[in-house]
Amino acid sequence: MYRVIQWATGGVGRAAIQGILRHPELELVGCWVHSADKDGRDAAELAGEEPIGVAATTDIDALLDLDADCVMYSPLLPDEQVVMRILRSGKNVVTPVGWVYPDRQSPAVQAIEEACLAGGATLHGSGIHPGGITERFPLMVSSLSSAITHVRAEEFSDLRTYNAPLVVREVMGFGLTPERAMGGPIAKLLEAGFKASVRMITDELGFDTEPRIRSTQEVAVAVHGSDELVVPMEAGTVAARRFRWEAIVDGRPVVTAAVNWLMCDVELDPPWTLGEQGERFEVEITGDPSVSLTFKGLQPETVAEGLIRNPGVVATANHCISAVPYVCAAEPGIKTYLDLPLIAGRAAPDLARGRQIG
Numbered sequence: 486m487y488r489v490i491q492w493a494t495g496g497v498g499r500a501a502i503q504g505i506l507r508h509p510e511l512e513l514v515g516c517w518v519h520s521a522d523k524d525g526r527d528a529a530e531l532a533g534e535e536p537i538g539v540a541a542t543t544d545i546d547a548l549l550d551l552d553a554d555c556v557m558y559s560p561l562l563p564d565e566q567v568v569m570r571i572l573r574s575g576k577n578v579v580t581p582v583g584w585v586y587p588d589r590q591s592p593a594v595q596a597i598e599e600a601c602l603a604g605g606a607t608l609h610g611s612g613i614h615p616g617g618i619t620e621r622f623p624l625m626v627s628s629l630s631s632a633i634t635h636v637r638a639e640e641f642s643d644l645r646t647y648n649a650p651l652v653v654r655e656v657m658g659f660g661l662t663p664e665r666a667m668g669g670p671i672a673k674l675l676e677a678g679f680k681a682s683v684r685m686i687t688d689e690l691g692f693d694t695e696p697r698i699r700s701t702q703e704v705a706v707a708v709h710g711s712d713e714l715v716v717p718m719e720a721g722t723v724a725a726r727r728f729r730w731e732a733i734v735d736g737r738p739v740v741t742a743a744v745n746w747l748m749c750d751v752e753l754d755p756p757w758t759l760g761e762q763g764e765r766f767e768v769e770i771t772g773d774p775s776v777s778l779t780f781k782g783l784q785p786e787t788v789a790e791g792l793i794r795n796p797g798v799v800a801t802a803n804h805c806i807s808a809v810p811y812v813c814a815a816e817p818g819i820k821t822y823l824d825l826p827l828i829a830g831r832a833a834p835d836l837a838r839g840r841q842i843g
Contacts, residue, residue, distance in 0.1 A: 486510060486511070486512050487510055487511050487512070487554040487555055487809055487810055487813050488511075488512050488514045488551075488552060488553045488554050488555075489505050489511050489512065489513055489514065489553065489554065489555050489556070489557060489809060490513075490514060490515035490516065490517065490548055490551065490553045490555070490556045490557070490576070491505065491513060491515070491516045491517070491528065491556075491557050491559075492516075492517045492556050492557060492558040492559060492560065492571075493517060493518070493519065493558075493559050493560040493561070494516065494518055494523065494528070494531045494532065494541065495559070495560075495561060496649075496795065496798040497559045497581060497798055497801050497802045497805075498532075498557075498559050498802075499531065499532040499533065500532075500794075500798055500799040500801075500802035500803070501557045501559060501802040501805060501806055502516070502528060502529060502531070502532035502534065503532050503533075503534060503799075503802075504802055504803050504806035504807075505557070505806055506529065506532075506534060506537070507831075507833070507834060508806060508807075508809075508831055509831055509832075509834065509837055509839075510809075510810050510831070511806070511809060511810075513528060513529070513537065513539055514539060514551055514552070514553050515528075515539065515542070515548050515551045515553060516528035516531070516539060516540075516541040516542070517541070517542065517543070517545065517548055518531070518541040518542065518543060519543070519560070520543075521543065523541050523543075524541060524542060524543045525540050525541065525542070526540065526541050527539065527540060527541070528540070528541045545567070545570070549570060549571065549574040549576070553576055554576065554577060554809075554813050555576060555577040555578070555579060555809050555812065555813055556571050556576050556577070556578050556579075557579050557580070557802075557805055557806065557809070558571065558578050558579070558580040558582065559580060559581055559582060559802070559805070560582065561582075561652075562582070563580070563582040563583050565593060565596075565597065568580075568597065568600075568608070569596065569597055569600035571606075572597070572600040572601050572603070572604045572606045572608060573600050573603050573604040573606075574604060574606075575604045575605055575606055576604070576606055577606045577607045577608070577609075577809075577812050577813050577815075578606065578607070578608045578609070578812075579609050579611060579805045579806075579808050579809055579812050580608070580609070580610055580611070580805065581610070581611055581612035581613075581616055581801050581802070581804070581805050582610075582612075583610055583677070583678065584597070584608055584609070584610035584819060585610035585611070585612070585615050585616050585620065585678060585681050585682060585685070585821065585822075586610075586620065586681040586682065586684055586685035586821050587610070587681065587819060588681075588684075589819075594819070597819065598818055598819055601817050601818045601819060602817050602818065604817075605817050606817055607812050607813070607815045607816070607817055607818060607819075607820050608818075608819045608820070609808055609812045609815075609819075609820050609821070609825065610821070611804050611805045611808050612678075612801050612804060612805070613766075613783065613797060613800055613801045613804060614638070614640050614744070614766065615678040615679050615681065615682040615742070616678070616682075616801070616804065617804055618638050618640070618766045618768065618780065619638040619679065619682035619683075619742050620638070620682040620683075620685045620686055620822070621822045622638075622768050622778070622780075623636050623638050623686060623768050623770065624685070624686060624689055624690075624822070626768060626770055626776055626778060627690060627770050627772075629770070629774070629776050630770050630771075630772030630773060630774060630775065630776055631772055631773050632772050632773045633690060633770060633771065633772035634739065634771050634772060635738065635739055635740070635741070635769075635770075635771040636686050636690070636739070636740045636741070636769070636770055636771070637740075637741045637742075637743070637767070637768070637769040637771075638682070638741070638742050638743070638766070638767070638768050638769075639741070639742070639743040639744070639745065639766070639767045639769075640743070640744045640745060640746075640766050641745045641747075641759045641760065641762075641763075641764055641765050641766070641767070642744075642745065642746055642747070642759075642764055642784055642797075643747060643748070643749040643759065643764055643784070643788070643791075644657070644659060644715065644746050644747065644748050645714060645715060645748055645749060645750070645788045645791070646784070646785050646788050646790075646791025646792055646795055647715060647791075647795070648715065648791070648792045648795075649715075650715050650716050653715050653716050654716040655669075656669070656670055656671055656674070657669075657671050657726070657746070658671055658704075658723050658726065659715070659716055659718070659722075659723055659724065659726075659748060660714075660716040660717055660718045660719070660722050660723065660724075661722055661723055662721070662722060662723070663704045663706060663722075663723055666704055666723040666726070667702065667704065671726075672700070672702055672728065675728060675744070676700060676730070679728075679730045679742045679744075680698050680700075680730055682730075682742055683698055683730050683731070683732050683740050683741075683742050684698070684732075685821070685822075685823070686732075686740045687732045687739070687740050689823065690740075692732060692734055692739045692740065693734055694732040694733060694734050694739065694740075695732075695733050695734070697733070698730055698731065698732055698733075699729075699730070699731045699732075699733055699738070700728075700729070700730050700731075701728070701729045701731075702726065702727065702728045702729075703726070703727045704723045704725065704726055704727075705723070705724060705725035705726075705747075705753040705754060705755050705756075705757050706720075706721050706722060706723055706724060706753070706754050707719070707720055707721070707722055707723075707724035707748070707751050707752070707753065707754075708720060708751075708752040708753065708754050709751075709752060711751060714748055714751070715748075718748065718751070724747070724748040724751045724753055725745075725746060725747040725748060725751075725753050725757050726744075726745075726746045727743070727744065727745050727746075727757075728743065728744045729741060729742070729743045729744075730742045730743075745757075745759070747759060762779065764781075764784035765779050765780060765781055765784070766779070766780040766783060767779055767780070768780070782796060783796055783797045783800050784796065784797055803830065804828075807828050807829065807830045807831070808825070808828050811825050811826060811828050812825070
């Protein structure tokens with residue numbers, strides 16, 4: 486049994502607690518929270534589950550003193566100094582907020598690697614997009630093709646279900662003028678993760694790419710105002726965004742990661758849509774033969790359902806939780822999908838081997 490600490494209890498953190506409680510090889514033994522009003526509350530109750538007697542705390546030192554094997558680290562923004570403290574304490578880290586394919590030549594990454602070795606611990610970056618759809622699944626599917634000329638991973642999402650108004654407006658830039666949105670923080674926040682994903686694919690498939698990865702972003706604005714969305718939106722303010730990251734060989738893209746975020750049911754200029762297939766993730770390998778996959782189910786069926794529990798957020802947490810046993814068994818250091826064995830989920834408790842019947 487691996488003893489796990491959950492770090493932060495936002496949407497991903499709450500779903501992670503639920504995943505830990507269901508996983509037959511994991512036990513929740515600690516929980517870090519940011520706000521004083523959560524301090525001392527039962528960690529499982531924070532995730533909508535029955536209490537288990539594990540109190541959440543704002544005390545980092547107390548958590549690092551716990552006997553635990555792994556920390557599922559999922560704050561809104563990562564703090565490298567905190568991550569290194571966790572690693573030096575001898576606890577492995579699985580996280581959806583970075584390090585999917587870090588640059589080993591970076592001094593910051595080298596410092597984290599040193600912290601891993603000092604604590605005999607492992608760090609693994611996971612997630613969905615990036616952290617799965619963007620690189621793990623394209624690489625798996627690429628083995629079905631030869632003479633590959635292009636790899637594309639792309640998200641198509643309706644942002645009406647993203648129930649975090651402050652993030653949607655101030656970070657993602659929705660409801661702002663195009664100038665303010667284009668100059669906002671989201672492109673830089675996304676860039677590190679998606680560029681790393683693109684590099685992982687180019688490196689593993691052996692593309693002779695230029696050092697630079699081309700980044701582009703576009704916006705569409707609302708034709709009419711609305712107060713019925715996650716954030717108020719006046720006419721002429723941003724209601725859709727597109728981002729692309731492309732690795733280039735001889736002037737043409739060979740690997741593309743892309744994001745399409747729309748406030749659907751809003752009339753847009755230009756008139757973008759999600760297309761007939763609606764919300765989805767797509768993976769496409771162009772080669773001999775060409776292969777394409779469409780991932781459904783990672784976005785909610787309705788806006789109302791998404792505002793309560795977004796399956797993309799749950800899947801992000803599950804992808805991390807599923808990795809915990811494999812990360813705990815790995816050698817110390819930063820480990821990517823290329824370093825670990827196939828990661829799998831686990832059977833439902835009532836169907837699992839060794840279940841109690843009657």
